[in-house]
Amino acid sequence: MSANLSVAAYTYEHTQALFDGRVRIDGVDAAFETASLVSDIFRRTIEGRYDIAELGLTYFLRTFDLDDAPFLALPIFPNRNFRHSAVFVNTAAGIEKPQDLAGKTIGEFALFGHDAGVWPKGILSDEYGVTVQQCRWVIGGTNHPIPAFDWIPQPLPARLDVRHASEHETLAAMLESGQIDALISVDVPQPLLNGSPKVARLFPDYEAVERDYYQRTGIFPPMHIVAVRKELAGQTDLLRSVYRAFVEAKDQAELRYLNDAPKQHMSLVTPWFSSLFEANRRLLGEDWWPYGLGANRKAVDTFLRYHYEQGLSRRPLTSRDIFVPEFLDT
Template identity: 35%
Template structure:
């Protein structure tokens, strides 16, 4: 019997390389991998369902799942996770010295419903009492004025969301001082260029995030892995096969990261960073699987619904194919 030839779109991460290079096989599948940036994958997935299997924005996927309109069903593989205390950039001339100082300010976002932004609003409200209704949100492309929301939004009363002026970018507005801050998954180019009046909100984002993790045990999930629903109906073994292969690929990448006799990535002090991550978060700090991450997913979904992004309160297990919720042990 010939293998299924399936298109798989993911980012170019170390945890994907063993799969992309063919070292790790997916049972019954002949994959065609496409390594693309998240913005392209999500746009094509949610507008046209272009791929058989792909990385999905957790927020956009939750919107679609709650509405019953997602062409994809996920497995508990999480290609992207990140602490987002590095995602808040502020002007230094606006008196913003603490998160509470964001109240009353104008904050730019590339899209309101981006997963990173949901997580930032979660900890701003939970830790510092800054609610979404306390600021004015300005929506637009970071560097391209033509960017639009992928998902139609219906926000709660009191949340003010405006579009950036036509032809203007979020980075340009921050650089010129027409907005006070930016929240998003990438640094605006004016920050990368070292603009003297643009800085991180937190003086030490890594230490702030580590302290938050100790209190909450939340390592934010950004993306999950989706399969076209029709494929899982035709091939019920596919979700389990994917979960197993992606877990194996990640384990191999971590084993190589651990071997520092000849460092595998172009960065000094890798062993110190790896040791610190495991001391803080445990050996399997980048865990896949449902049981290991149910508390993280539920916290996100509560915030997501509270913000009016998902039309109903989802349970974490609703996001995933039933066959992927449990794994076998040897």
């Protein structure tokens, strides 16, 4: 008899096969749900709507400070991105190098310590000596005003200067006007997309910087995991079926690009994609989007350290604390 499960994830190309039925979860009658904003999936997951769901790493980790943490994770990483490209500056703020961020007022998207913020702030500390305590912080929406995310714990380091933007302010406009000196955001500020000379990236050649970062560290930063409710954690066979299905859906997406390579990816509209594809395979390997803890342990351990150092976890967490035990050897 099939188990009935509610499952939620964003419809990436590497999860699409789960939604359209090309990949099924063995032994599970799964009702899949998505949302136009991935943060809506996070909120609904925290509110208890799903059995299994994609959840941002920081949103997931913050639940471990609750009296009864409701989730454990499967080592499935549906969203990952290099994040040197997530730091933007006002061109009149005197920020020529990362170290110049010290003492500045920095905007951050959605909450202090969103997933795309934890990574660059950790890197700024490790590699450039700039800590979160050295800056002032303004939280808000990048291109659209957003209210505070009151559905998730909001820990802050002691003696940190943090405020939320007003209900009519956007961080993009504040950056362009000089009200804030810099911005860390998953969303690209619209003035930059519009060609404003007042907004630039901290790392103009971010691709080269991010490729160098991967070559030195081996880290392709994960942003999200797949969370399961703790009451399901003991159902190993069921969870292995879930894990296999997510892996198969991802493998199908990768296989499409591999199979299109002999035809120079003529099915795609992006010019010179084949050159990019070849360069990525040389750097990232044949499975450039790996699941399982073995291939991601260093990245996960680094994020856990950053989360604690930035005051977002009360205690240092380890992989053994957060993953379903039977998946620690994946």
